Amino acid sequence: MSVRSLCLAILSFGDATGYEIRKEATEGRFCYFDDASFGSIYPALAKLTSDGLVTVQEEAQPGKPARKIYSITDAGREEFITTLCEPQAADTFKSPFLLVALYAEQVGPDVIHRAIERRKEQIRAELKHLTDHDDACPHKGSDWAQSYGIACMSFTLGYLETHGDELIRIAEGETTAPSSRAAAE
Incomplete structure (x- = not known):
């Protein structure tokens, strides 16, 4: 599973910030599927946004920079389901x-x-x-x-x-x- 697909998977549960996506990917229900770092999540979200698969809204925060909240689009859901239907790679195990x-x-x-x-x-x-x-x-x-x-x-x-x-x-x-x-x- 790519970081792109992992972001879509997490967003299929609901809107989230990049930080929340990373937390789900490292500590939440999605931590067993793939590795994702801040360095890979934000470029994936930017590409998903430019491809029209994700939208982003800025939410003002008092005394802080605005936070970006990402939402999956219908096209994003379709691409995600299409990706899930492709043959998956072998599970990886490193110990x-x-x-x-x-x-x-x-x-x-x-x-x-x-x-x-x-x-x-x-x-x-x-x-x-x-x-x-x-x-x-x-x-x-x-x-x-x-x-x-x-x-x-x-x-x-x-x-x-x-x-x-x-x-x-x-x-x-x-x-x-x-x-x-x-x-x-």
Whole structure:
């Protein structure tokens, strides 16, 4: 999904400022779909506006510069739906934790133990975010998408809790690495 499509997705829920769009993209319900920074959001919004897919209104604020409020147009909704109907790219997954795990033998059991515990804390925080994020969503697929995310995170947490000790043993120099591939399948 492009930043352009992500902006249209967020605006399909209602009018928003660039700051609100970025907050939704980084901390809100859209943080699981793509990365978006201020440096990418504002050029995308400018292009969407010039293409007639988004409108912008300035709202005066006492003692501050006017804030820009963006709204999706009917043409913007049509383009967004058209984009959703195209074949999607493969999901991307990047994990600094897995890089540490790859080098378990070199970094040692203390580093691995801390990395596993830190990763479990991160996953628990993501699960809390997913389960606490229960605002009314007009899209019927929202509950399904939320449940899918919870299932993925729950499986990952369960895997670390069940197989984390195997990685620690590898870091300790155990010569025969336990095979946890079968458990994942």
